[in-house]
Amino acid sequence: MDGAWWTDAPCAGDLRFAPPEAEQAAAFLRSPLARQLLATCQDCPFRSACISRVLPRKSGFDGICGGRLWIDGQVQAECADADPGELAEHGSYIPHGTESGARAHNRRGEPACAWCREAGRRAQADRRARRRAARPDPSSPTH
Incomplete structure (x- = not known):
């Protein structure tokens, strides 16, 4: 093994x-x-x-x-x-396919399953997109 x-x-x-x-x-x-x-x-x-x-x-x-x-x-x-x-x-139960599932795998000290890994990746991409959207546009004039 x-x-x-x-x-x-x-x-x-x-x-x-x-x-x-x-x-x-x-x-x-x-x-x-x-x-x-x-x-x-x-x-x-x-x-x-x-x-x-x-x-x-x-x-x-x-x-x-x-x-x-x-x-x-x-x-x-x-x-x-x-x-x-x-x-x-x-x-404890892991809600597979969710970001919290990815964290639960991590708490157990084990690699996340494919479903949880993908859910964690999507959640991180969503957070990055929200941060980008919240930033002021440097090319627009400020008042």
Whole structure:
């Protein structure tokens, strides 16, 4: 393992583990493909860490996390060797995709996820634009 654990997890980069649209998520998560994806978690050594990072109960998560299939923060199915001891949610919920989410990642001492990084970048660009707009125009005459 060379980076953060989530880059080494068997699901790394597979967006099917957390469908973005709520309407699509419930139907997808009840499909046979979701059960196949759940098998990816079977031998994953990061299941407990995954739950602590996503906080599926606190966040009302829809997707596959920590060897379990979650709908609205409730376990609907789990991989064969799921251990109840993995379900502890440590830490506080991060509102992903927001500037406050980026700050929450920073407080945890971890790199921000792509959604939070982008939200932080947009918020910083908005602040810069407001500051530029608030400055007096040096080319206009003053009275």
